Amino acid sequence: MSLFLQVDLPAALTGTLAALCCALLGNFLLLRRQSLLGDAISHTVLPGIVVGFLVFGTRSAGPMLLGAIAAALVAATLIELVKRYGKLEPGAAMGVVFSVMFALGVLLIERAAARTVDLDAECVLYGQLEDVLWLGPTAPGDLLKPSMWSGFPREAATLLVITVVVAAGIALFFKELRITAFDPELASSVGIPAGAVHFATTALVAVAAVASFEAVGSILVVAMLVCPAATARMFTDRLTTQVWLSGVFAVVAGIGGYVLGALAPVWLGMDGSLSAAGMITVLSGALLALAILLAPGHGVVAKRLRSLSLSAGIAREDLLAMLFRLEENRSGVTLTRGEIRGALGGGLPSRIALRHASRRGDLSIGAAGATLTDAGRAEARRLVRTHRLWETYLVRELGLRPDHVHSTAEALEHVTTEAMAQELGERAGAAADPHGKPIPD
Amino acid sequence: MPLKQAHRTAAPEPLSRLPEHSAESPLSVHDVTVAYHRKPVLWDIDFDAPAGKLTAIVGPNGAGKSTLIKAAMGLIPLAAGRIEIFGKPIRAQRRLVGYVPQRGSVDWDFPVSALDVVCMGRYRAIGWCRPVTKRHRDAAMACLERVGMAGFAHRQISRLSGGQQQRVFLARALAQEAMLYFMDEPFAGVDAATERAIVEVLRTLRDEGRTVICVHHDLHTIEDYFDHVLLLNMRIVAQGPVAATFTRENLQKTYGGRLTLLDEASEALARTAAPGAS
Numbered sequence: 001m002s003l004f005l006q007v008d009l010p011a012a013l014t015g016t017l018a019a020l021c022c023a024l025l026g027n028f029l030l031l032r033r034q035s036l037l038g039d040a041i042s043h044t045v046l047p048g049i050v051v052g053f054l055v056f057g058t059r060s061a062g063p064m065l066l067g068a069i070a071a072a073l074v075a076a077t078l079i080e081l082v083k084r085y086g087k088l089e090p091g092a093a094m095g096v097v098f099s100v101m102f103a104l105g106v107l108l109i110e111r112a113a114a115r116t117v118d119l120d121a122e123c124v125l126y127g128q129l130e131d132v133l134w135l136g137p138t139a140p141g142d143l144l145k146p147s148m149w150s151g152f153p154r155e156a157a158t159l160l161v162i163t164v165v166v167a168a169g170i171a172l173f174f175k176e177l178r179i180t181a182f183d184p185e186l187a188s189s190v191g192i193p194a195g196a197v198h199f200a201t202t203a204l205v206a207v208a209a210v211a212s213f214e215a216v217g218s219i220l221v222v223a224m225l226v227c228p229a230a231t232a233r234m235f236t237d238r239l240t241t242q243v244w245l246s247g248v249f250a251v252v253a254g255i256g257g258y259v260l261g262a263l264a265p266v267w268l269g270m271d272g273s274l275s276a277a278g279m280i281t282v283l284s285g286a287l288l289a290l291a292i293l294l295a296p297g298h299g300v301v302a303k304r305l306r307s308l309s310l311s312a313g314i315a316r317e318d319l320l321a322m323l324f325r326l327e328e329n330r331s332g333v334t335l336t337r338g339e340i341r342g343a344l345g346g347g348l349p350s351r352i353a354l355r356h357a358s359r360r361g362d363l364s365i366g367a368a369g370a371t372l373t374d375a376g377r378a379e380a381r382r383l384v385r386t387h388r389l390w391e392t393y394l395v396r397e398l399g400l401r402p403d404h405v406h407s408t409a410e411a412l413e414h415v416t417t418e419a420m421a422q423e424l425g426e427r428a429g430a431a432a433d434p435h436g437k438p439i440p441d
Numbered sequence: 442m443p444l445k446q447a448h449r450t451a452a453p454e455p456l457s458r459l460p461e462h463s464a465e466s467p468l469s470v471h472d473v474t475v476a477y478h479r480k481p482v483l484w485d486i487d488f489d490a491p492a493g494k495l496t497a498i499v500g501p502n503g504a505g506k507s508t509l510i511k512a513a514m515g516l517i518p519l520a521a522g523r524i525e526i527f528g529k530p531i532r533a534q535r536r537l538v539g540y541v542p543q544r545g546s547v548d549w550d551f552p553v554s555a556l557d558v559v560c561m562g563r564y565r566a567i568g569w570c571r572p573v574t575k576r577h578r579d580a581a582m583a584c585l586e587r588v589g590m591a592g593f594a595h596r597q598i599s600r601l602s603g604g605q606q607q608r609v610f611l612a613r614a615l616a617q618e619a620m621l622y623f624m625d626e627p628f629a630g631v632d633a634a635t636e637r638a639i640v641e642v643l644r645t646l647r648d649e650g651r652t653v654i655c656v657h658h659d660l661h662t663i664e665d666y667f668d669h670v671l672l673l674n675m676r677i678v679a680q681g682p683v684a685a686t687f688t689r690e691n692l693q694k695t696y697g698g699r700l701t702l703l704d705e706a707s708e709a710l711a712r713t714a715a716p717g718a719s
Contacts, residue, residue, distance in 0.1 A: 189516060
């Protein structure tokens, strides 16, 4: 228990809070199509941290955090300036600013190292989540003792405060964040300054990113600014829901990633544990990949299924209309399954169409093959009627040539509403289509 | 003469007291020049919008039509001149102004419903940091109904047709309950049903005594839809009631022949630092 309270709890909590505050802000970067800003900021804080150190001469958190935030804001301003005056597209502007500032940071570290001071660029990039310890509580009862809380890890405390500030800010200014991201001109015209809201968001991203770096490193920050919000977007078309879901995904990735990092090696029979920050990042990426594939509305699989069911529905209607046309020449038409599948062009849609038609009672399928039922014949008559009405309309009212209209009518008959069919019927006023075929009632 | 000197004087007199401006006008534009990167795109605009009328702003591409209405709303800075809305600077009058931007100016994949977008028209009335309440949602719903879009209230906006999206924008402007509306090409790329719906809404707004100023592209419909017209090509070519102003001769002046000297001067200003401009 004391291991859990002293090592696992603070580390998992820190990782999760970092993920959460970045994920919540990430929603608004995603909406502005500025997710790269997180990447830019994560690199630009390096010179800030070094300058903070060089100016104040201490490795304590305050000055370095201050330097990092200042650097992030300088970077955000520079990006705007480069965009405006350098005539660069936003991605290029960010790329230029953050790579140059990062390089500057490396040079500064070299200078600092020359003065025999220990500063490590790696801990900015990869973080040191495993070093977040709470040396104090040894049993759950200790959590109630106020004295224990003085040893609560600073990283976790900082992130807790920032997460609360971020969540409160989003709750309080939700309306303003939404309108300035969607339509900055309208926002400004009604007195909600889009530029100021944008700047405040950027500043918060900088603060959240900097506070997270120390514990989890910049790679996780960049991933968390993008992945949870993008994952949430796959599941919903509502911004409120998206923000809530992004929080849920961040917490799942945070806790799940930490647990996996600790347990996966054990399961795989390896020694030690995996980097928790790395595992959280990988898990959030995996969640996004799963969402892109499997999300019910926007997922790839769902889209494929929808288009399959659409083409199967069209194939079913084509099948009914085909049987009806055959029956016009001789009654009691029966087609075998093979003939039907061949006529419908084969493939999965034709199989589904056949099964669907028999289940709906459009067809009676016996040993010899499929025949239209009365219900099926009624629907088929409606479809053929619509088709021939469209042909009549296209030839008479649009002046198309009679031999050009079949395929157009074929496409239109599947999307014709009852009201449209009625209007077509009134306009046509004829008993036969342009090819002389009777228009059924 | 430096472009920026005009409005440096302290406590300027209200424009309505000047003889060339009318006291009733909801929008007075006085000697306005607007420049992008020092290159003027509008020169010395003087314009009074007639109250309770539908006014069209017409002119070729690059004539500064959108720039003029954005400047009027205070969205872009003036290089010179002054603009007043109902006798006061725009800062004090935002609640009186409604806006329909160009449809292409926003990201339609944004995760909001049609109703959410219309509610944005109420944000100013709701105030900072307050949530959208049922009362405001009901008001927004009524606006959707007025443009025939109530049945689409909960649909995500990318799943609407272009005409339906334009009607959502119009409903949002109605929700602003403004007295002066600026609309940037509300008829661009819409279907016939939407065009009829928009015209009907514009006429209702006029009958309620509100003023509407539209950037408009379709010269064939000007006489049908609008009372007043402003012909613009970097400077004002003509303005007045449609019957008297929308003439072949004025159109020729607006669309025919570039203003070579003015163009040249603009380019020259863009290349050099204008004296007095910072």
